[in-house]
Amino acid sequence: MTPRRSLHAQIRRLLGGYAALLAVVIVLVFADDFLEDRIWKSLLQREIVQHLQRQDADPQYAWQDTASMQLYQLPGRPPPPGLSMLPQGVHDDFWFGGRENVVLVTRVRGVDYFVVRDITGIETVEEMLIAGSLLLALVALAVIGVLAARGVRNALRPLSDLAGDIGALSPDHAGQRVVVSPGASSELHVITSALNDYLRRQDAFVERERVFIDTASHELRTPIAIIAGASELALDQPALPAPARQQVQRIHRTARDVERLIALLLALAKDPARLSRSNERVHLHELLPDIIEDHRHLMAGKDLQVVVETLAPCSVSAPLHIVQSAIGNLLRNAIENSDSGEIRVGLDADATVTVQDPGHGMTPEEISRLYAQMARGGGREGGGIGLDLLARLCEHLGWTLSIQSAPGRGTISRLRIAR
Numbered sequence: 001m002t003p004r005r006s007l008h009a010q011i012r013r014l015l016g017g018y019a020a021l022l023a024v025v026i027v028l029v030f031a032d033d034f035l036e037d038r039i040w041k042s043l044l045q046r047e048i049v050q051h052l053q054r055q056d057a058d059p060q061y062a063w064q065d066t067a068s069m070q071l072y073q074l075p076g077r078p079p080p081p082g083l084s085m086l087p088q089g090v091h092d093d094f095w096f097g098g099r100e101n102v103v104l105v106t107r108v109r110g111v112d113y114f115v116v117r118d119i120t121g122i123e124t125v126e127e128m129l130i131a132g133s134l135l136l137a138l139v140a141l142a143v144i145g146v147l148a149a150r151g152v153r154n155a156l157r158p159l160s161d162l163a164g165d166i167g168a169l170s171p172d173h174a175g176q177r178v179v180v181s182p183g184a185s186s187e188l189h190v191i192t193s194a195l196n197d198y199l200r201r202q203d204a205f206v207e208r209e210r211v212f213i214d215t216a217s218h219e220l221r222t223p224i225a226i227i228a229g230a231s232e233l234a235l236d237q238p239a240l241p242a243p244a245r246q247q248v249q250r251i252h253r254t255a256r257d258v259e260r261l262i263a264l265l266l267a268l269a270k271d272p273a274r275l276s277r278s279n280e281r282v283h284l285h286e287l288l289p290d291i292i293e294d295h296r297h298l299m300a301g302k303d304l305q306v307v308v309e310t311l312a313p314c315s316v317s318a319p320l321h322i323v324q325s326a327i328g329n330l331l332r333n334a335i336e337n338s339d340s341g342e343i344r345v346g347l348d349a350d351a352t353v354t355v356q357d358p359g360h361g362m363t364p365e366e367i368s369r370l371y372a373q374m375a376r377g378g379g380r381e382g383g384g385i386g387l388d389l390l391a392r393l394c395e396h397l398g399w400t401l402s403i404q405s406a407p408g409r410g411t412i413s414r415l416r417i418a419r
Contacts (some may be wrong), residue, residue, distance in 0.1 A: 354413070
């Protein structure tokens with residue numbers, strides 16, 4: 001198996017190659033002046049050497065200036081004032097006599113020589129060549145930059161694709177996995193493998209939880225049904241003493257509450273698609289008065305009244321026992337958190353049930369904690385199925401639960417049931 005290159009190594013290789021090519025271009029551009037000075041120095045020194053060789057061969061020989069080259073020497077033929085001040089070395093782009101020249105100042109055999117070469121035409125061509133070279137260099141740098149950017153983008157594309165796949169993951173779906181291209185870096189393969197392993201373990205955990213809830217709920221249904229049935233038979237006995245009848249009624253109501261709780265747990269343990277098979281047509285405007293009547297016993301000893309506001313005709317497709325448990329929980333919470341006044345219950349045409357109580361209310365911080373608890377499925381407080389389980393149910397079924405409250409002004413709970 002070919003070892004995968006790390007993302008760091010890929011980017012370092014691309015940037016290193018770009019830096020190397022950039023350095024070559026820069027060296028070539030800046031080396032032009034250095035090479036030019038070396039060439040001119042070599043050519044002009046050759047003129048001096050040839051002049052000395054001719055003098056050695058013929059003592060009568062004398063230098064003859066040309067239109068493009070002059071030779072001055074000290075002592076002997078002194079240079080013009082503009083040249084005599086130049087130090088030894090090559091002086092490019094030196095303007096003298098209305099022309100652009102290159103001047104070599106050097107000492108040979110104790111004599112200072114000044115060689116002047118007219119480069120006006122040559123410099124024009126050189127400038128054109130330099131401009132062309134710079135243009136080619138810029139084009140090369142641009143092409144190299146585009147290639148480097150494309151290489152970095154290609155190296156990072158698997159990372160972007162992986163981020164998109166992770167962002168598309170939904171907690172409501174099982175069997176989700178992320179994939180990465182075979183040519184991706186070694187780090188991305190490690191991340192993908194670890195994430196897929198986590199997703200597999202998460203699916204296994206959710207399935208174990210679902211099986212446990214389903215099994216436990218089924219195991220509890222039989223004894224609870226026996227308790228509810230026995231208490232109902234006991235209540236049918238006319239000779240049952242009044243104190244005992246009150247306790248049996250309490251047992252019967254509690255058994256029914258536990259039955260609803262078990263039904264809710266079973267609903268949470270089932271996939272929404274599977275749960276929808278048990279849906280039935282529920283007429284909320286007819287069901288709400290029955291739910292209110294079932295909870296009137298909770299107001300015993302309290303100066304409370306339930307006021308039914310306008311109930312718009314409305315029906316939904318949902319499991320009846322789940323709807324009863326959800327609405328009953330809101331009503332139970334309103335009763336338990338209120339001491340006196342009116343609890344108002346209403347129903348809108350869009351299947352939104354509103355329960356408004358005159359209770360103590362909650363601060364914004366308490367509401368925030370409640371929503372956070374609902375979001376993470378924390379422990380429940382109070383009676384009924386608990387707002388946390390109700391929130392999980394709403395998320396499971398696509399319902400909406402909202403709570404508005406203020407200290408001393410009561411609480412308004414709204415449950416919108418998907419139709």
